[in-house]
Amino acid sequence: MNNQFRRVLVIGAGLIGTSMALALRRASGNILIDAVEGQDGYRREAQRVGVFDSVWPDITAVQQDYELAVLAIPARAACSLADSVSEVAEWTMDVCSIKRPIVEVFSRIAAKGRRCVPTHPMAGKAKGGPGAAEADLFRGRPWLFLETHPAPLQLEQMVAELGAVPTYVHSADDHDRNLAYLSHGIHLTSLSAMQAATGVEIDVAARIAGPAFWDITRLAASPSGFWIDTLLDNRDFVLEYLGGLQVEIQRFVRALQAADEELLRDLLDQARGSREGVEGARARHKAATETSD
Known part of the structure; x- marks a missing residue:
């Protein structure tokens, strides 16, 4: 050292x-x-x-x-x-x-x-x-x-x-906004997914739930004490993220209500493309970091 x-x-x-x-x-x-x-x-x-x-x-x-x-x-x-x-x-x-x-x-x-x-x-x-x-x-x-x-x-x-x-x-502003979108808001998304899933009986969920359920609800197991202060102190940026999340969920709601196959396909493809873009950027960043080392 x-x-x-x-x-x-x-x-x-x-x-x-x-x-x-x-x-x-x-x-x-x-x-x-x-x-x-x-x-x-x-x-x-x-x-x-x-x-x-x-x-x-x-x-x-x-x-x-x-x-x-x-x-x-x-x-x-x-x-x-x-x-x-x-x-x-x-x-x-x-x-x-x-x-x-x-x-x-x-x-x-x-x-x-x-x-x-x-x-x-x-x-x-x-x-x-x-x-x-x-x-x-x-x-x-x-x-x-x-x-x-x-x-x-x-x-x-x-x-x-x-x-x-x-x-x-x-800067601190950049940090807190980024964390609202990449951590703090994601945490609330995980908790919301857990609460929405209570429409299924606990025993049924325990027996048949697949990786998607366990992955997205993992953060619901976190202690609440830390998160109360964090979410309140960063609430302006977290609320900004949650507003965007509501917009995206409503797009899926409208596609399903209208049984609009094309819109649903577009939304799914857009999300996949966004994910692939982030994964590609992460791979390039990792390669650049390893090269510099």
Whole structure:
């Protein structure tokens, strides 16, 4: 491990924070990694995982300075703790899925001469908690940075050593709108599909449902706590996505109501073409990344 961070404090020993610690530990055993975890159950579970040198109940219990502090908690909690956390670390980064409120807080902290970097790894699971953590969680996944708030080279190197792909988007606004369309709105689509499927008896669904059902409803198993704040804080862009989703669903409704075979075929072909376009772009991006490596 070549990065310069040898003393790391993780705020939040949940899925992302503990996975990050596992990946850091695998990359270099010669590193101090402490955690702050306020939930008793998570704290005990994180201690059983054994990846942290110490797990403190709150930031006031921290007893030393760190080279890097990682805010691996929901955005509202991260905003509340960012100032005090930045006092015990040379660099502070977040891994929250929404960036506008984080950037606002980080800008105020930066005015005090402290160094903060907004980031977001595009990785996760339906199940949370330190017991679900894994060192490979970030492997091959984009780790987003903002062009408006560039990261130091050693932080980009650390992210790459975790197996992730450092990827820049322009600004917090761009990030949050993109995530509304590619994650937050998709999450609500998954939940809506699950609720609409309750028209079928549970036992029947369990016996006969195919991969399409299980794939599209997978996100419905996610804990609600994280999502409430995320969806409300990004509600303008999420509502924009949901409006577009309603338009697309209504196009299918009209085609079926009219028994319009041609319109239905056009809609299906359009969707397939859009998917193929995204898949092609992803393949080209992956090839370009592998070539540059």
